[in-house]
Amino acid sequence: MLSRSIVCSLCLATFLYAKNDFFEDSKAGWFFYKDPVVNNASKNEAEPETKKEQQQSVVHTTTDYNSTAYKMSIPFEDTKQREERRKREKEYMDNIPWHDLDNLSADEYRRLLDTTRDISVATPTKQYVASYAALQKFWVDKSETFAKVWQVATMDDPSLLYPQHGSTHFTRQQKTKQLKKEELEFLRSLNQDLGYIVIVENIENQEVVNPLINAYEKAKEETGIEYLILDYYEVPGFAKKHKVSLKNLPDNFISYRGENGIEVVKRFKYGYPASNSIPSDTKFIFENAIEEKFKKEEHKSKK
Numbered sequence: 001m002l003s004r005s006i007v008c009s010l011c012l013a014t015f016l017y018a019k020n021d022f023f024e025d026s027k028a029g030w031f032f033y034k035d036p037v038v039n040n041a042s043k044n045e046a047e048p049e050t051k052k053e054q055q056q057s058v059v060h061t062t063t064d065y066n067s068t069a070y071k072m073s074i075p076f077e078d079t080k081q082r083e084e085r086r087k088r089e090k091e092y093m094d095n096i097p098w099h100d101l102d103n104l105s106a107d108e109y110r111r112l113l114d115t116t117r118d119i120s121v122a123t124p125t126k127q128y129v130a131s132y133a134a135l136q137k138f139w140v141d142k143s144e145t146f147a148k149v150w151q152v153a154t155m156d157d158p159s160l161l162y163p164q165h166g167s168t169h170f171t172r173q174q175k176t177k178q179l180k181k182e183e184l185e186f187l188r189s190l191n192q193d194l195g196y197i198v199i200v201e202n203i204e205n206q207e208v209v210n211p212l213i214n215a216y217e218k219a220k221e222e223t224g225i226e227y228l229i230l231d232y233y234e235v236p237g238f239a240k241k242h243k244v245s246l247k248n249l250p251d252n253f254i255s256y257r258g259e260n261g262i263e264v265v266k267r268f269k270y271g272y273p274a275s276n277s278i279p280s281d282t283k284f285i286f287e288n289a290i291e292e293k294f295k296k297e298e299h300k301s302k303k
Contacts, residue, residue, distance in 0.1 A: 196228065198228070216275075
């Protein structure tokens with residue numbers, strides 16, 4: 001009986017100790033971590049006098065910055081601070097380096113875009129909003145250029161892409177009649193200086209060659225552009241120079257006789273091309289992959 005009383009007393013003492021700790025630190029259950037306990041006397045001596053001083057003295061984690069408690073603890077600006085901030089913002093917006101945007105690093109441009117967005121949203125004056133809109137347009141134009149260069153780069157070197165055998169873009173949506181008309185007129189103006197070169201593994205294999213002949217004959221009816229189908233093993237020099245791989249045959253190129261008779265060869269598709277996509281793919285590669293300096297004057301971009 002005596003030993004049972006002692007055990008009960010110890011259990012009760014442990015429960016009360018734990019219970020008191022829990023209620024004293026009730027907020028601890030709301031966080032994923034708990035800071036080490038600090039002696040109350042030392043804590044009071046080191047505690048900043050104001051909220052602002054407290055903010056400056058504490059290193060915050062990402063969790064702190066995302067918490068409502070932290071946001072509520074940040075003091076609002078007083079009138080003087082607000083005026084000073086607006087002066088800094090105006091100076092910032094007045095000194096956007098418009099003449100040097102192309103030379104900014106990606107990090108610099110991201111910070112510029114984020115800052116001008118925040119300023120123009122908080123103070124949506126005509127100048128601020130117009131500046132932010134212009135920076136957005138610059139960024140979008142950069143992105144479009146990146147997308148075009150990406151496609152050109154992957155056409156130059158198919159090893160950058162995963163093989164897509166049988167993907168002939170039959171699902172591509174048709175251009176409008178007007179755009180199609182302009183596209184065909186442009187290609188007809190090139191048919192004396194432009195031709196197609198198609199590389200196959202075995203030119204005697206009719207199952208491979210016939211679908212290509214059908215596709216290019218239909219395209220020829222629309223554009224007048226001639227084509228030539230060659231055996232991979234009969235043109236080793238061409239295959240090596242233009243990175244033709246047996247894995248990606250048939251491989252399709254355009255050959256352009258440009259300024260001063262210089263020949264420019266560019267891949268425009270690998271695999272089996274669809275007859276209705278050959279003209280649009282040809283126009284895209286001609287406009288974006290062949291440098292203007294190699295084009296004849298009448299074929300240069302009018303943009």
